[in-house]
Amino acid sequence: MSYFSDIIQGTKSLLTGMRITGNYFFKNFLTRKDVITQQYPDNKDTLKMFDRFRGEVTLAHNENNEHRCDACTTCEKTCPNGSLEVIWDKYKDPETGRNKRVLVKHIYHLEMCTMCGLCIEVCPTNALEWGQDFHHASYDRGQLTKVLNKPGSKVVAGLKG
Amino acid sequence: MEDFLGENIKTQEYFLNMGPQHPATHGVLRLLLKLDGEIVHNVDMDLGYIHRSIEKMCERDTYKQIVHLTDRLDYLSAHINNEAVCLLVEDALNIEVSDRIKVIRTIMSELTRLSSHALWWGVMGMDIGALTTFMYAFRERELINDIFEETCGARLTMNYNVIGGVRYDLHENFVKRVKALLAQLKQKLPEYDKLLTGNVIFRKRLEGIGYISKEDAIAYGLNGPTARGSGVSCDIRKIHPYSAYDRVDFEESIFTEGDSYARYKVRIKEMWQSVHIIEQLIDKIPEGEFRHKTKALIKLPPGDYLQRVETARGDFGVYVHSDGKKSPYRMKFRSPGFANLAALNKMAKGLKIADIVAILSTIDIVVPDIDR
Amino acid sequence: MIRLSIFTQIHEWLYSLMPASSAHILELVLIAAAYLGIFAILGLLLVWLERRVAGFFQLRLGPNRVGPIGLFQTIADALKLVSKELTGTVKADHFLYGAAPYFIITTALMAMALIPFSQEIHAFDINIGVFFIASVSSVGVVGIFLAGWASNNKYSLIGGMRTxxxxxxxxxxxxxxxxxxxxxxxTLQISELIEMQRNGWFIIQGHFPAILAFMIFMIAGTAESNRVPFDLVEAESELGAGFHTEYSGMNFAYFFLAEFVNLFIISSIAVVLFFGGWLAPFGITDGLHIPFIGLFWFGLKVTAIIFIFMWFRWTFPRFRIDQLLTLEWKYLLPINMVNIVVMALMVWLGLIIKF
Structure with a gap:
């Protein structure tokens, strides 16, 4: 008699599955309550990433357009992928008369970055920070190479590295 | 069938290229099938389509830099892979990490396992033909990913473990979110069973398919849930407990049937066990340091080191031969998927094309893990 | 045979304009063109419905951007497909490869002519109606078979053989x-079949054996329209796209549309055989003279049946080829045979429920 009990058992199991999907269908059809997807471009303005989200590496600037990078190049040395390049220049400090480094360009190759965060950890002056932006798509690789220090920015006065 | 047709009438064997781009191979894996009609006579596995020479890259990098590369092996168990490297270095340098770190790592590992198994369940359904399971599994996986994102800063390649602890302290919402997740899982996991496990078509597709005996499983070096489906006890969390696994109570999920359905049941049971483990730990996360200070440049003393952990796919081993320099002389990852995939031919011989797809999903391969 | 008043006017106007024979031919062409239009619109609507329903089953919303509630999404897709290049393989059997989509489309269209949309809109009402639909729609398999064979692709071939x-x-x-x-x-004539159900739908008239027959029909209908759990022909996770792997652009769209129109045809047969076609349930709208009321009831019933097919599709896993055959030859066929005998006995003994 297993022939008939098989049929009955099988049909029962199929109906159990249909009940579950059916439940979700009617709930969503009537109330949209269980919809788990986001309507992405629509919620672009309200979409807030978590504070710790690792979107990209940024060089923090304060309101006077000053950053904290003293061009020590620790980040460049520590990066496993070579995605950071620090270009610096020498100048003579008028007060002490010693040679000092000054940041010219802090170049960031986003296309090579794996977001491991080592550069941010090792930075002795806490100049680098995580940015939350994730809209990185572009038509051109070149656009992913960024200069992190803003034009005309200076190093914060009295920075000790 | 051949007896019936007699000696003179024969069908022609032919080859079918499954992959490298094929929906069932979960990535870029090429299977060369030797078929007679629908019946599989032989399966050749062709690997290396996404070989990125991660082991070689490790020889270039310092130990701190290596950690983030392991995210990219088995990306569904990223956290557990990180943990393996960190445990290895900590062991070698005799760094004793605090209880808080151990508990955090254990909870995170189990969350990773849950998210990996949730994805597996969804994809399993898809491979068998039930497309809806995917979205249902992602509902739970999304919650886990949110927990990761809030605490670790990323959803998949978390890179949360560092040598000597974890990168950040737990986020203040962590406990609340995990509890919400556990409540939802307890409610939804029975639903998984109703939708797929009990379904007569699904059971008929898996029961008795892809059988591998206990002896063969050991001989092929199977590990993880794949081996436990054949009754091999091989859970590293039990055999060589690491982090906080020695202080939690959980059951190693073993089934002895050795077929695809047993492997399926192992994973479902493991999800329940993960929920159980997290439940024991979540209320009593000890206070303490979350990250110990280490030297800026870590050098391992010369010698050989091995660390095994249990990822969602099985026994993941990290082997380092150090010559005392800042980067390892040789680094080798023993990936669970590689050994498991090797048994595919044994399991699939004489079955149908559709069975290969089912077996591949119950082995639960992740191709970047196999190719490295 | 279309008896709506507006059609009668066109009919008379045409016959007054030109000789009877050419008017007749022109009329046939016009009807055929109208059915082509219905075919396209129906296909697009059903694709939209499927995607929308799938969305709700899968905790999503489905297409909701192009037009109100995403209604024009499929039209946009169709436009995209039309504008795409028709690729093909060099070693394909080009004649058969090109002909295959038209086999499927033609058979689906032929079967469409038999569908009683309402009492008035019924293009071709012959005395072997249901039988004709069943036989014509089974010619469609030739198209799939040809597509699988002529593509010169092993995945297509396996898909074709499975079909x-x-x-x-x-x-x-x-x-x-x-x-x-x-x-x-x-009787086999569709209009008569429907008329007979004024005394209660066949599923009620025939009660137990009719319900059993309906269940078998739903299973077999799913298999006939190549949908989950019987979609081995396409079997995305096994064969990529099955028999239409090598088709692109509009050729692919023909297969895709025909699949959905076949779903509609199968559902229509179910409605005609079991649920009284365009008849209102319990005759609630019989006395009222609402235009297109038959079309409304028919559409409603067909949509309900199609929804059940979609429910199947978004719930069940797929069969394996040998299990598919087991189900048919070991379960459905014997049950069906017994069912015929039971039904015959019931008709003979007069155990039919009639209002």
């Missing part, structure tokens, strides 16, 4: 269900 096996097997079940129901009705 052959599947169609031959499940054609049998459909045929036997039709025999069961015509035992009850005593």
């Amino acid at each position: 052959g096996i599947q169609m031959i097997s499940y054609e049998l079940s459909i045929g036997m269900v039709i025999v069961t129901m015509t035992t009850l009705a005593g």
Whole structure:
């Protein structure tokens, strides 16, 4: 008699599955309550990433357009992928008369970055920070190479590295 | 069938290229099938389509830099892979990490396992033909990913473990979110069973398919849930407990049937066990340091080191031969998927094309893990 | 045979304009063109419905951007497909490769002519109606078979072979269900079949064996329209796209549309055989003279049946080829045979429920 009990058992199991999907269908059809997807471009303005989200590496600037990078190049040395390049220049400090480094360009190759965060950890002056932006798509690789220090920015006065 | 047709009438064997781009191979894996009609006579596995020479890259990098590369092996168990490297270095340098770190790592590992198994369940359904399971599994996986994102800063390649602890302290919402997740899982996991496990078509597709005996499983070096489906006890969390696994109570999920359905049941049971483990730990996360200070440049003393952990796919081993320099002389990852995939031919011989797809999903391969 | 007043006017106007023979031919062409239009619109609507329903099943919303509630999404997709290049393989059998989509489309269209949209809109009402639909729609398998064979692709070939096996097997079940129901009705003509159901739908008239026949029909119908759990022909996770792997652009769209129109045809047969076609339930709108009321009831019933098919599709896993055959030959066929005998006995003994 297993022939008939098989049929009955099988049909029962199929109906159990249909009940579950059916439940979700009617709930969503009537109330949209269980919809788990986001309507992405629509919620672009309200979409807030978590504070710790690792979107990209940024060089923090304060309101006077000053950053904290003293061009020590620790980040460049520590990066496993070579995605950071620090270009610096020498100048003579008028007060002490010693040679000092000054940041010219802090170049960031986003296309090579794996977001491991080592550069941010090792930075002795806490100049680098995580940015939350994730809209990185572009038509051109070149656009992913960024200069992190803003034009005309200076190093914060009295920075000790 | 051949007896019936007699000696003179024969069908022609032919080859079918499954992959490298094929929906069932979960990535870029090429299977060369030797078929007679629908019946599989032989399966050749062709690997290396996404070989990125991660082991070689490790020889270039310092130990701190290596950690983030392991995210990219088995990306569904990223956290557990990180943990393996960190445990290895900590062991070698005799760094004793605090209880808080151990508990955090254990909870995170189990969350990773849950998210990996949730994805597996969804994809399993898809491979068998039930497309809806995917979205249902992602509902739970999304919650886990949110927990990761809030605490670790990323959803998949978390890179949360560092040598000597974890990168950040737990986020203040962590406990609340995990509890919400556990409540939802307890409610939804029975639903998984109703939708797929009990379904007569699904059971008929898996029961008795892809059988591998206990002896063969050991001989092929199977590990993880794949081996436990054949009754091999091989859970590293039990055999060589690491982090906080020695202080939690959980059951190693073993089934002895050795077929695809047993492997399926192992994973479902493991999800329940993960929920159980997290439940024991979540209320009593000890206070303490979350990250110990280490030297800026870590050098391992010369010698050989091995660390095994249990990822969602099985026994993941990290082997380092150090010559005392800042980067390892040789680094080798023993990936669970590689050994498991090797048994595919044994399991699939004489079955149908559709069975290969089912077996591949119950082995639960992740191709970047196999190719490295 | 279309008897709506506006059509009668066009009919008379045409016959007054030109000789009877050419007017007749022109009329046929016009009807054919109208059915082509229905075919396209129906296909697009059903694709939209499927995606929308799938969205709700899968905790999503489905297409909701192009037009109100995403209604024009499929039109946009169709436009995209039209504008795409028609690729093909060099070593394909080009004539058969090109002909295959038209086989499927033509058979689907031929079957469409038999569908009674309402009492008035019914293009071709012959005395072997249901039988004709069943036989014509089974010619469609030739198209799939040709597509699989001519593509010169092993995945297509496996898909095509699977279709052959599947169609031959499940054609049998459909045929036997039709025999069961015509035992009850005593006619094959669709308009008569529907008229007879004024005394209660056949699923009520024939009660137990009719319900069983309906269940078998739903299973076999799913197999006939190549949908989950019987979508081995396409079997995304096994064969990529199955028999239409090598088709692109509009050729692919023909297969895609035909698949959905076949779903509609199968559902229509179910409605005609079991649920009284365009008749209102319990005759609630019989006395009222609402235009297109038959079309409304028919559409509603067909949509309900199509929804059940979609429910199947978004719930169940797929069969394996041998299990598919087991289900047909070991379960459905014997049950069906017994069912015919039971039905015949019931008709003979007069155990039919009639209001």
